[in-house]
Amino acid sequence: xxxTITRAHLSEAVYQEVGLSRNESADLVExxxxxxxxxxxxxxxxxxxxxxSFSVRQKGGRMGRNPKTGEEVPIKPRRVLVFRPSHVLKEHxxxxxxxxxxxxx
Amino acid sequence: MIKSELVARLxxxxxxxxxxxxxxxxxxxxxxxxxxxxxxxxxxLRGFGAFSVKSRPARTGxxxxxxxxxxxxxxxxxxxxxxxxxxxxxxxADIPEGKLLAAEEGDEDDED
Numbered sequence: 001x002x003x004t005i006t007r008a009h010l011s012e013a014v015y016q017e018v019g020l021s022r023n024e025s026a027d028l029v030e031x032x033x034x035x036x037x038x039x040x041x042x043x044x045x046x047x048x049x050x051x052x053s054f055s056v057r058q059k060g061g062r063m064g065r066n067p068k069t070g071e072e073v074p075i076k077p078r079r080v081l082v083f084r085p086s087h088v089l090k091e092h093x094x095x096x097x098x099x100x101x102x103x104x105x
Numbered sequence: 106m107i108k109s110e111l112v113a114r115l116x117x118x119x120x121x122x123x124x125x126x127x128x129x130x131x132x133x134x135x136x137x138x139x140x141x142x143x144x145x146x147x148x149x150l151r152g153f154g155a156f157s158v159k160s161r162p163a164r165t166g167x168x169x170x171x172x173x174x175x176x177x178x179x180x181x182x183x184x185x186x187x188x189x190x191x192x193x194x195x196x197x198a199d200i201p202e203g204k205l206l207a208a209e210e211g212d213e214d215d216e217d
Contacts, residue, residue: 005141005148013137018129020122028115028130033153035114037191039106043200047107051135052183056195058205079195079205081154083185089139090183093158096143097181 040081052085142183152190159184 007029014025036046036054045055061077106114108131116127138156141148148156161180168175187195 003141003144003146005137005146007150009141010134010137010150014130014133017133018126020126025130028119029134031115031118032111032131032134033150035111036106037153037194039111040191041194041198041200043198043204044106046111048111048135049108051139054185056200056205058207060207079198079200081185081187081191081195083154083156083183085183089142092139093143093181093183097145097158097160098179 048086050086050088052083052089054081054083056080057082150188152188154188154191155186157184157186158182 007026010029011022011026014020014029015022018025020028039046040054040056043056045053047053056079059078059080062075064073064075065071066073112124112127112131115131116122116124119127138148142156142158145158147158158181161182163179164177166175166177167173
């Protein structure tokens with residue numbers, strides 16, 4: 001618990017699971033992320049069943065405030081990426097982590 | 106784009122791979138991310154974004170109909186923070202007007 005997983009870990013998993021070379025496994029991980037990014041940059045939603053969906057939302061401009069100085073700052077209209085986890089993912093995480101906390105108590 | 110379309114695009118770009126291997130590659134990646142989150146780990150993919158798990162403490166809720174207090178257990182929610190490169194790319198991309206969804210109420214969880 002508390003570790004950080006990176007591309008290298010994902011490539012290693014692909015290498016172990018599919019048996020391509022390490023280099024090619026790394027390229028494919030990159031390629032997957034690239035295809036998802038391309039689709040989003042196109043304005044499309046990406047839905048990965050049992051994981052979740054990514055979509056791009058347009059947000060309007062508004063007046064914000066610098067919390068430190070109290071100064072008003074305009075926030076320009078922008079696009080944000082929203083990830084909605086699937087029920088399967090949420091349940092998977094809760095089943096694993098709630099059990100752990102309960103066991104530790 | 107759904108998972109099968111992602112697989113089809115990858116298979117097209119990698120004609121030397123079997124489609125079922127491409128399917129396994131895609132599943133392995135997302136299964137690995139899910140497993141990491143289920144261990145409470147963070148997944149950081151530079152330029153794309155980072156997945157983490159946030160915990161929502163246990164609280165006493167209320168049944169809105171009867172007003173009776175109900176205990177709500179501690180809950181864990183997966184969270185995604187968009188990477189800088191991808192965020193910039195989305196904001197500079199030429200996306201046709203009307204293709205995007207407008208922001209929803211309560212959508213304010215992106216901090217920057």
